[in-house]
Amino acid sequence: MSDYIVLAISCIFVNNILLAQFLGNCPFLGTSKKMETATGMAMAVVFVLVLAGIITWLTNAFILKPFNLEYLRTISFILVIASLVQFVEMFLKKSMPALYAGLGIFLPLITTNCAVMGACLINIKEDYTFIETIISSFSYAVGFGLALILFAGVRERILLAKVPKPLQDTSIGLITAGIIAMAFFAFKGMV
C-alpha cells in the first residue's frame, strides 16, 4: 500500500508532468489565461487520462505484446486515444449534458495534448502493473490540474500588473511558469 502512496506523490509533485517532464505545455499556456478555462481543461484531462491510461495499457498487454507488434505502439496509441476522446464526447453529450457543457471544447483538444499520450507511454516504459497504471495516470492528471490551476491564478494577477511591452503575453507566461517550476523543483529528491 505504501508503495502506491509513494508512486502517487512522486507522480503529482516530484515528476510533475507539466513542470518537470514538460508534457502538455501547449494547453498549459493556451488555457491558463482564465481560471474557468483552466478548471475545465484540468477536469477534462483527469477524466480522459485515466481512461486512456487503462485502455492503452490493455492494448499493449493484450494486443501488441502477444503478436509482437510493439513497433506499432505509436500509431495504435494515438488511434486509441483519438477514438476514446470521440467516444467520451458522444457519451457525455447524450447522457451527462451538464458535464459535457462544463468540459466543452476542451475534450477534442485533448487528442493532441501530449500529456495524455506521454503519460501512457511512460506507463508502458516503466513496466507498471495494471493497478500502478491507474494510480500513476490519475496522479499525473491531478499534478497537471494542480499546476494548471496554480498557474492560472498567478496569470490572472499578472493581467493587472504593468508588464514591459516585449515581455507581454507568452513571454511573461513562460517566466512565471519557470518560477512555479522552481517551487516544484524543491520536491526533487523527496521520493
Added chain:
Amino acid sequence: MAKSITQEFVKGLWAEIPPFRLVLGLCPVLAVTKTVENGIGMGLATTFVLICSNILVSMLRSIIPTKIRIACFIIIIATFVTVVELLMQAFTYPLFLKLGIFIPLIVVNCIVLGRAEAFAFKNPVIPSTADGLGIGVGFTLSLAAIGLVREIIGTGALFGVSLFGADYQPFAFMVEAPGAFICLGLMLCIMNLVGNK
C-alpha cells in the same frame, strides 16, 4: 500562386519561425534542449516528419473527406513518426535513448498537425514541401539556439569541450526544468524586441 516557393521557405525562418512566432510545440522545445546536440537531433527528426506528412497530405488533399481530415492527418503523421523512430533506433541509438519518449511524441506535436491543417491541405505539393522544409529548418534552428544558450551557461561547455576554464562555476539552474521555461521566456522577449522595430 502569388507567393514563390522561396517565399514559402523563407517565412519559416523568420516571419513564422516556430516556436517563437507560432507558439506551438513547446514540449520538445523545453524538454530536449539541454544540449545543442539533442536540440538538433530532435529538430531534424521533426523536420523529416513535417516534410513527409506535408507532401502526403497535399497529394491526398482531394481524396481526404473534410469531415474526417484530422483523423487522416494523424494516421499519416503517426506513420512517419514510426519510420523516424525505427530509423533512429537503427542508426543513432545513443541519441534515440536520450530523446526517449519525445520521439513518439512528435505525433502530438501541434506544429506538424498545424501545418498539415493550415497549409498542406490547401496547397499543391511543391509549395507544401517548401513550407514543411522552411518550418522544419526554423524549428531546428530555434532548438539549436536554445540548446546553445542552456548548454553554455548551464555546463560551461559546448559539445563536451570546456569553454571558460576550470574556474567557471556552471550555472546548473539553466539545464534544469525551471531554467528551460525562463530561458525560453527571455529569448521570446528578445525576439519581440528585435522583431517589433
